[in-house]
Amino acid sequence: MIETASLHCGYGDHEVLRGISLEVRSGEMTGILGPNGSGKTTLLLALAGVIPVRSGTIRLAGRNIRGQRPRWIARHVASVPQRSDVSFPFKCLSLVLMGRYPYVDGWGRYSARDLDAAVDAMEETRTSHLAHRLIREVSGGEAQTVTIARALAQETEILLLDEATSNLDVARKIEVFDLFAEKNRAGATLLCVMHDLNLAALYCKRLVFLKEGRVALDGPTVEIFNDRNLSEIYGTQIRVSAHPVTGAPQAHFVPRGNCAPTDRASSESVSGGGKC
C-alpha cells in the first residue's frame, strides 16, 4: 500500500513534484508514464525515501516514511534503477547479496538465509550462471538483470522499477516482465516507470500519467489508454488499436506529414482506410 498526499519534492530551486496525490493498493501493478522531465524518477526516489519530502506525506504500509529508518523502508520497498554504474570489481553474487543489507546483523554478516534469497533471485532472473563473474565482465543487459535480481532478493512487498528493462533486448524484456507479473499475482505491489507505452499497456492494469510534476491522468488502462488522451499528453498524434493476441490497447505513433514510404495499397490496409 502506497499513499502520497499533495507531495512536493525537488532539487535546489527546481521543484519537480508539485502536489502528487496517489493511492496504490497492495497487489496492484501500475505503470507510471509521462514525457521526459515529468517527475517519474523523482517520484520513485521519494517513495524509496532517498530524496527528502518538501511538503505533503508519503505513507508506506500504513506508516509515514518521515523519520523511518532507511533499513525499515528498504525492507518494504525495493528499487531497480535505470542503470547502475559499478566502479569496482564486485562479483555479481556480491551485488545481489547487497539486496539483503536491510536484514544483516550488527556485524554486517549475511546469513545462510540471505545467501539462499540471493540465489533464489538469481535463479528467478536466470542469472545464477553469472554468480561468480565480475560485474564489469558481463554485458550491460546482464548487469541490469543482476540489478533486478538484487531488488528481488530484498523480498519486499513493493517494487519500484525505473525503466528497469530499457536496455534489455525484446525477449529478455518480455521474460523479465512476465516475472514481474508473476510476482504481482503472488501479491507484490509494482510501480513501473516506463517510456514504452505498449509494454506498459500490456502488463499494467492501471496507468498514471505525470505531466509537469502533477498527475495528468490516472485510471484503468482500458479506459484511459486512448487516442485523445495519449495525443494530448505526449503532444504528438497517437492512434490506439487492440493487441492481436491479448486485446490490450497498443499505441501507434503517426508520423507528421506523409505516410511511411511504403506502397499505397499496403499503407491503406495497415491504416484501415484512414485519412493517412
Add this chain to the structure above:
Amino acid sequence: MKGHDPIPDHSTRELIKSRERRSLLMFGITLGLMIAGVVVSVFLAACFGRMNIPDAAVFQVILSRLGPYQASDLDPSWMVVVFDIRLSRICLSALVGLALAVAGAAFQGILRNPLADPFTIGVSTGAAFGASAAIFIGLGADQVFGLGLLPLAALGGALAALFTVVALARVEGRLRRDTMVLAGIVVSTFLSALISLLKALDEESVSSIVFWVMGSFQGRGWIHVAFALPYTLVGLALVLAYARELDLLSLGDTQAGQLGVDVNRVRMRILLGASLLTAAAVSVSGVIGFVGLVVPHLVRMTIGAEHRPLLILSGLLGMMALIWSDVIARVVLPGGEELPVGVVTALLGGPFFCMLLKGKKEAVSLD
C-alpha cells in the same frame, strides 16, 4: 523463470555455495599468510642497519624482550640498537602502513573513485599543514611537550581540511564525488603553498617542515608508536564497523539509500575514521604518498572489491609495504645517509601507479 534452464536448479545452488565456501577458505589462507608475512618482515627488517649485528643476535634480542627467553652473552648496546632503535621504527612504519592503506581503501570506496586516497581529498596535506603551523608558532620547540601537541595539531589540520573539502563539495545539500576530488586538490594545493610560505618565513625550522612534507621515520621511537596507536585503533574500528556499508556506498548514494543505508550518517563516520587514520599516520611520519593508493588497488585486483576482506588485507599489505620501504630508505645510500621514506614510496609507487592508470584507461576504452 522458464522451464528451459539447461542446468538443474539444485546443482547450480550447490555450485554457488561451494564456491562461496572455497573463497572463504582462500581468504582464510591468504589472511594467515599475510599475518605470517608481517611477522617475518618485522624480524628480517630488524637485521638491516648501520651497526653490524649478527642476524642470530638480532633474533635473540627481540625474543628476549618479547618473552621468557633469556639471552646471556649479548652486547648491551645491541639490545638498545635492535629493540629501541630498529624495532620501534619497524613497528611505527607497520602502524603507519596499516593506517594509510586502510584509509586509502575507505576513501576510494566512499568517493567511488579507485584513484582517490588521503592526498587526493586533501586530508594528508591538511595534517601536514596543521603540524607545520604548530612548528611555526613555536609549539614544536619543546621536546616532550611539543611532541604531544604536534600530532594533535596534525589531527586538527586533517579534520579542518576534510570539513572544508566536504563543505566545498556539497552542492544543493548533496556530496558529489567528482566535486569532492576537485575540492581536495584545491585545498591541498592551497595548503602546500601555505606550508611553503611558513617555510620561507621561518628559515630555522625548514628541516622540520621538510620532514612533515616528505615523510620519514628518522629518529622516531616507541613514544611515537604509543601516540599513534590509540588514534589508529579508533579509526580502524570506525572504518571496519562500516565495511559492509562501504560496499553499498561504492554503488553511489542513491542506490545505497535504496538498499537501506543511512547514507549521510554512515558516510560522515567513515570519513571521520579514515581521517583519524591519516592524521595518526601523518602526525608521526609526515606525508608518505602512494601507500594508500597502490596497496588497496593491488588487493582489489587480486581478491575483488568486497570491503571486509579488502580493508583487512590492505592493512596487512600496507604494513609490509612500509616496513620494506623504510628498510630501503635506511640502507640504499652508500654513505650511510638516509632517504625520507616518502621518496622511496613515491619512486616505487609512482611508476607502478602509472601502469595501473594505463591499464585502466585501456579497459575503459574497450567498454
